[in-house]
Amino acid sequence: MKYVISYKNINSTLILMGRSFVDFRKELNHLQKINWGFVDSDTQYLTHNYHPYPARFIPQIPSKLIQYLSEEGEWVFDPFCGVGTTLVEATLLGRNCIGNDLNPIGSLVSKVKSNLVSVADKPTLDSLIADVEGYFELATDTPSLIPHLSVMPEYRLPNIPNRDHWFAPNVQEELGVLLARIHMLPSQFLVDFCRVAVSAILVSVSNQDCETRYARKEKDIPIGNVYKRFISKVREMWTRMEAYQEKRQPVTSQVINDDIRTLEHFPPNLRVQLVITSPPYPNAFDYFLYHRHRMFWLGYDPIAMSRKEIGSHLNYQRKGTTQQNIAAFKNAMLLCFQGINRVLDTHRFCCFVVGDSIFKKQLVKNDQLITKVATRCGFELAINLERNIHAHRRSFSSSARRAKSEHIVILKKVEDV
């Protein structure tokens, strides 16, 4: 007989099972009393503002969930970690954490945001900044005139389709030199730290209109401006990293870069005690498109990502009827919950922060869809909290959807499947 625990029988279950799990009734009650709006809260503290990313959730949400639904030293998993909001909060609260995202930019940023650069690397970073200041003095839009290129064997421009359409010649030149110099750094983590700084400024120096609009807009970026922006960004990141270091607990943060449906690189023996995530919305964003230029410059493959991205607006537009697309999303979520079921301890929680989507004028209530799918994968609904969102405080903000509220769906794993 399968044993299903619910709140009605939790006391008897506790007696039956001794102290093998914590009774979370009190904590769930507390969660229901929280005002989840966080209208006046700072959402960009410490490393959270390293890098822009569409549809991040505000850090206060995972923070509260971690505080109430896990213990220090336990493991928290975010299967769609984006740029690591959950991971940063977990490390501040003394929980180990593991994040996964299909987007290699998201995975890179998550790793850098939730770990520390060694203080011993500061002189190396200072000397890189001094070199870049020197390039700024020499900057010109004629690549062949730049003398330092000859000492940079790694220097090359990526093979970006329509590169000249998207990047002015001086910008191409400066990005190429910068990345070549970064690759000469001796520490891989410092390389990644600096690559995140380059990635953070990349859309602003390109001719891509903005973070969530893939259209050309001439920006007339002055010569040397890439160097200038990089120096300012990396300095700011360092200051924030030092502040984070003061507060970060000595725990592990691991990041993988998989399709959640296969999760090939998840450590085979790792069990987690809490899952928190904001999944991709069906028909809302195209991360592979918005981050296309970043991926090309940093040596990743946006086309490979586009084939696996869940919820991609562009993919839904290209093929299938609305019903087929909703079914494809449900199927992706089914595989996702099966994966979560494999790694999450029984009687522990999985929290999904979701709003609604619109498919060709048809409203899809994602909280209900998620709950339905999860109950087929060994979960039961613990609570569904509605969160009113201030226009500027949406954990997801999509021009396609102007939702005034979203849901924090808290599911409990009741059995292995």
Ligand SMILES: C[S@@+](CC[C@H](N)C(=O)[O-])C[C@H]1O[C@@H](n2cnc3c(N)ncnc32)[C@H](O)[C@@H]1O
């Ligand atoms: C709403 S965002 C998560 C944002 C995150 N909560 C944060 O604060 O940064 C959803 C994420 O799902 C990722 N994603 C889309 N398809 C995926 C897949 N097949 N496997 C894993 N991640 C995927 C996207 O790259 C995106 O980062």
